[in-house]
Amino acid sequence: MMSLITVNHVTYGYDHRPVLRDVSLSFAQGEVISLLGPNGSGKTTLLKLLMGLLSPREGEILLESRPVASIPPRKLARRIAYVPQIHQASFGYRVLDVVLMGRMPHKPFFFRYDKADEAMAHQALERLSIGHLKDRSCTAVSGGERQLVLIARALVQGADIFVMDEPVNGLDYGNQIRLLGRIADLARDGYTFIKTTHFPDHALWISDRVVMLKQGQVIADGRTRDVISRNNLFRLYNTPVNVIGLAGGYRICVPEALNRFKRPAPASDTAVVGLTRVAG
Numbered sequence: 001m002m003s004l005i006t007v008n009h010v011t012y013g014y015d016h017r018p019v020l021r022d023v024s025l026s027f028a029q030g031e032v033i034s035l036l037g038p039n040g041s042g043k044t045t046l047l048k049l050l051m052g053l054l055s056p057r058e059g060e061i062l063l064e065s066r067p068v069a070s071i072p073p074r075k076l077a078r079r080i081a082y083v084p085q086i087h088q089a090s091f092g093y094r095v096l097d098v099v100l101m102g103r104m105p106h107k108p109f110f111f112r113y114d115k116a117d118e119a120m121a122h123q124a125l126e127r128l129s130i131g132h133l134k135d136r137s138c139t140a141v142s143g144g145e146r147q148l149v150l151i152a153r154a155l156v157q158g159a160d161i162f163v164m165d166e167p168v169n170g171l172d173y174g175n176q177i178r179l180l181g182r183i184a185d186l187a188r189d190g191y192t193f194i195k196t197t198h199f200p201d202h203a204l205w206i207s208d209r210v211v212m213l214k215q216g217q218v219i220a221d222g223r224t225r226d227v228i229s230r231n232n233l234f235r236l237y238n239t240p241v242n243v244i245g246l247a248g249g250y251r252i253c254v255p256e257a258l259n260r261f262k263r264p265a266p267a268s269d270t271a272v273v274g275l276t277r278v279a280g
């Protein structure tokens with residue numbers, strides 16, 4: 001498969017201390033890639049390098065065959081969009097206006113949005129099933145809805161590569177599942193997602209590829225089912241986690257520490273559990 005993004009022997013450090021060391025990776029179009037690693041392992045730094053916000057000290061990053069560092073920011077924005085973590089909206093922009101902002105890289109310095117821009121924005125909102133929110137203020141929608149608004153903005157930006165830093169952080173369980181579902185749908189349409197996560201289970205749910213970063217180095221990179229293993233999870237997080245296969249080909253992570261969390265159930269609880277089982 002042709003490489004969409006190639007990271008060639010990249011080294012980076014904010015000061016003298018190296019944060020990323022000799023990182024080489026290659027991502028293909030339509031892949032969902034999860035970057036996993038302990039706090040401070042360099043995940044966000046790698047995302048910033050991919051978006052051209054930082055330049056490698058050594059090595060290079062190519063978008064198709066062109067160095068990212070040589071692509072003007074407005075041009076790069078038409079290919080790569082950043083969807084930030086859920087955050088509190090501080091300005092009361094209308095949802096439709098926030099989505100329209102995605103058209104900026106396509107416009108001259110002084111411009112007005114035209115009918116075609118508005119049609120694209122409406123289409124993106126409908127695609128994510130949030131058309132009904134278009135006239136609401138961004139301060140009056142939930143965190144999960146705001147995350148979808150930012151994805152809609154990335155779609156009208158025309159980007160085909162979405163970079164997301166812990167996209168489900170702060171979302172309730174239902175919205176986490178729905179957001180990951182949207183990512184999987186868009187990946188089926190050819191969009192590429194490079195996202196960080198602290199949840200190996202989320203990587204198992206929707207990722208084609210997993211890259212494990214530890215102390216700035218890639219310790220594993222490959223197909224999700226090969227990389228998410230007890231061995232690799234122990235190397236990464238220094239805690240034993242069993243990866244259990246379920247019917248239907250699903251896999252889940254079960255930390256061994258759960259044994260220690262078990263508390264003896266009072267006799268009365270056992271009876272209730274027994275009743276629930278019968279009823280269920």
Ligand SMILES: Nc1ncnc2c1ncn2[C@@H]1O[C@H](COP(=O)(O)OP(=O)(O)OP(=O)(O)O)[C@@H](O)[C@H]1O
Pocket residue numbers: 014015019037038039040041042043044045046
């Ligand atoms: N602007 C900065 N100036 C100096 N050091 C920085 C800066 N940003 C990050 N670092 C340091 O670089 C290292 C990697 O940080 P980075 O944010 O890439 O890690 P991360 O894997 O995304 O962490 P987390 O999972 O906690 O978000 C950390 O030691 C961090 O303290």
